[in-house]
Amino acid sequence: MTLQQLPLNVQLPANETFTTLITGPNDEAVGLARAGEQSLVYFWGRQGVGKSHLLHATCAAAQEQVMYLPLAELRNTVSAQVLRGLELYSLLCLDDIDAVITDETWCFELFALLNRVRDAQTGRVLVTANCSPAQLAAAYPDVQSRLSWGVVVQLHTLNDAEKVRALQVRARAMGLALRQDTALFMVQRLGRDLVSLIHCLERLDKASIAAQRKLTIPFVKAILAI
Structure with a gap:
């Protein structure tokens, strides 16, 4: 994989690969990302369903030149000309x-890029959002049409198990x-949002190293003040 980095040093999480991705009800979405046969795939779903993890894993496994853009992070720090x-x-x-x-400027640049x-008919695009293309509040409706031309797949939340x-x-990992x-x-105690759970796990990792303690329920209670 050759990953082009932006000037602000965008980096992929080392632990977000297909090895650490639990597909659950999202086998179809993962299969589409891995197969690489569709020129445009639009993945949507609520926060915490694994949209970013899926893109990170796809980039990590790619053998071609890839570009990953975390648009929510970039919108206030770089120009849409990126x-x-x-x-x-x-x-x-x-x-x-x-x-x-x-945003009109970003939306215009997205339209032009698509x-x-x-x-060019030489590359493929994977897109994520919290809603379907039809629900997007796009500054230019034509962008919604372009995004709907591809395969649209909803990602679903994992169950507790x-x-x-x-x-x-x-x-x-x-x-x-x-x-x-x-x-x-x-x-059960920290909520069902997987993103928040992973952040708690990262806190526990640092605390367990510092205290030389195993991750037990009493230790979790103490560190996270449950």
């Missing part, structure tokens, strides 16, 4: 497109041993 020339990449991942599409990619497994897999009862306790 989208110019990206049709040259074989794989282009646009994360959180709904974060910029209400047109250039379509005309799958979230427990996801936490254990992520903990293992971090070099931690997370017992099933401790992972289940975290899911």
Whole structure:
């Protein structure tokens, strides 16, 4: 994989690969990302369903030149002109497109980029958003039409058992041993949002190293003040 980095040093999380991705009800979405046969795939779903993880994993596994843009992070720090020339990449991942599409300048540049990619017919684009293309509040309706031309797939939330497994897999990738009862306790007491659970796991990782303690329920309670 050759990953083009932006001047602000966008980096992919090392632990967000297909190895640590629990697919659950999202087998179809993961299969589409891995197959690489569709020129445009639009993944949508609520926060915490794994949209960014899916793009990170696809980039990590890619053998071609890729560009990953976390648009929610970039909208206030770089110009929309950053989208110019990206049709040259074989794989282009646009994360959180709904974060910029209400802005006329960003929306125009997205429209132009999608047109250039379509005309080039040499690359593929993966897009994520919190809603379907029909629900986007796009500054230019034509962008919604372009996004609807591709394959549109909704990602669904993992159930509690799958979230427990996801936490254990992520903990293992971090070099931690997370017992099933401790992972289940975290899911039940800390909420069902997987992104928040992963952030808590990262806090526990640092605390366990500092205290030289295993991840037990009492330790989790103490560190997270549950």
